[in-house]
Amino acid sequence: MTSNETLKNYRRIVLLTDGHSTPFLAKTAISLLRYRHEDIAAVLDTELAGKHAQEVFATGEGIPIVDSIIPGADSIFIGIAPPGGKLPGNWRPVLKQALERGIDIVSGLHEFLGDDAELRTLANASGSQLIDVRRNTEKTTATAAPFRDGCLRIHTVGHDCSVGKMVVTLEVERELLRRNHDAQFLATGQTGIMIAGDGVPIDCVVADFVNGSAEAFVRRNEQHDFLLIEGQGSISHPSFSAVTLGLLHGTAPHGLIFCYESGREKVKGLDDVPLLPTKRLIEAYELAASLRQPCKVIGIAMNGRRLSATEAATERECVSAEFGLPVCDVYRDGTAPLADAVERLRTEMYG
Structure with a gap:
């Protein structure tokens, strides 16, 4: 488990995206701009210096893009998640300049910066930190012991990778908190951990311990009335289905929110593999989750970034009619329909 209070304490963050400031590569930066806006001092990209984050990333109003480390920076956050994680x-x-100045570096890459001898020597000399949020020592197997009665667990799942599961989870948490509920977001990926300062980097946990680390994470937070658990991968993804199933069984959710991107037809990273139909995937998720305890899909989150407002409205109506579930695009519509569904499930279960 990554639990580092330091991550929450940075207030002058420089996001490093140099030469990689695209929606596909810089999704970590985009999420940090959205959810830690007040802590971001600048984005560093030499090619785009002089612009503002809003122009490039469609979020981060007022945050400049610069070509060097700004004075007063307390940390550099690696803002990209490239294929291979290098x-x-x-x-x-x-990075060397930052370490020489005593500035901490936070990375969610698969390649651990703390294993780099040169960077480690510089960090030791200046007293700065190299924080690899994916590094973990998880060695817990699941017990299947029951969680606290009254702790409702909601988990986001998807038809593919990178469809918005983390965003949906965070936005539902926000809405429940706005309604004065005791709700807590549980991060299971590097970007979520950078936002929340706490979490389990599930894709870097040894396979035998995925279920157990997810279960233990829930148990450390079961005092809350609502747990919103970030999903990873997809149960049908040929490369990443293992972490998806481990989260389903380790967290034992009561309800699932199914996330999908309208118009996407092929599995991310495997262009010859078609995505399965939504109906089949929902059935598979409910079956797999219910092997641990009864569980059902309670709502659908549509990523409509490819659609016009009119097209998105039509899609919502059609999908809702087909499945008899609330459907919304959290960017266009907010999350009230999904939060309503979470509240209804709690009433069904606990009165």
């Missing part, structure tokens, strides 16, 4: 080679001079 550090771009031409970024080393910036």
Whole structure:
């Protein structure tokens, strides 16, 4: 488990996206701009210096894009999640300069910066930290012992990777908190951990311990009335289905929110593999989750970024009619229909 109060305490963050400021590669930066806006001092991209984050990322109003580390920065956050999770080679001079100045570096890459001898030597000399949020020592197997009665667990699942599961989870948490509920977001990926300062980097946990680490994470937070658990991967993804199933069984959710991107037809990263129909996937998720305890899909989150407002409205109506479930695009519509569904499930279960 990654539990580092330092992550929550940074207030002058520079997001490093240099040369990689695209929606596909810089999704970590985009999410941090959205959910830690007040803590972001600048984005560093030499090619785009002089612009503002809002122009490039459609979020981060008022945050400048710069070509060097700004004075007063307390941390550099690696803002990209590239295929393979490796550090771009031409970024080393910036990281070395940061460490020489005593600035901490936070990374969610699969390649651990703390294992780099040169960077580690510089960090030790200046007293700065190299924080790899994916690094973990999880060695817990699941027990299937019951969780606290009254702790309602909602888990986001998807038809593919990178469809917005983390955003939906965070937005539902926000809405429940707005309604004065005791709700808590549980991060299971590197970006969520950077936002929340706490979590389990589930895709870097040894396979035998995925279920157990997810179960233990829930148990450490079961004092809350609502747990909103971030989903990972997809149960049908040929590459990443293992973590998806581990989360389903480890967290034992009562309800699922199914997330999908309208218009996406192929599995991400496997262009020859078609996505399965939504009906089949919902059935598979309910069956797999219910092997641990009864569970059902209670709502659908539509990622309508490819659709016009009119097209999105038509899609919502059609999908809702087909499945008899509330459907919304959290960016366009907010999350009230999904929060309503969560409240209804709690009433069904606990009165």
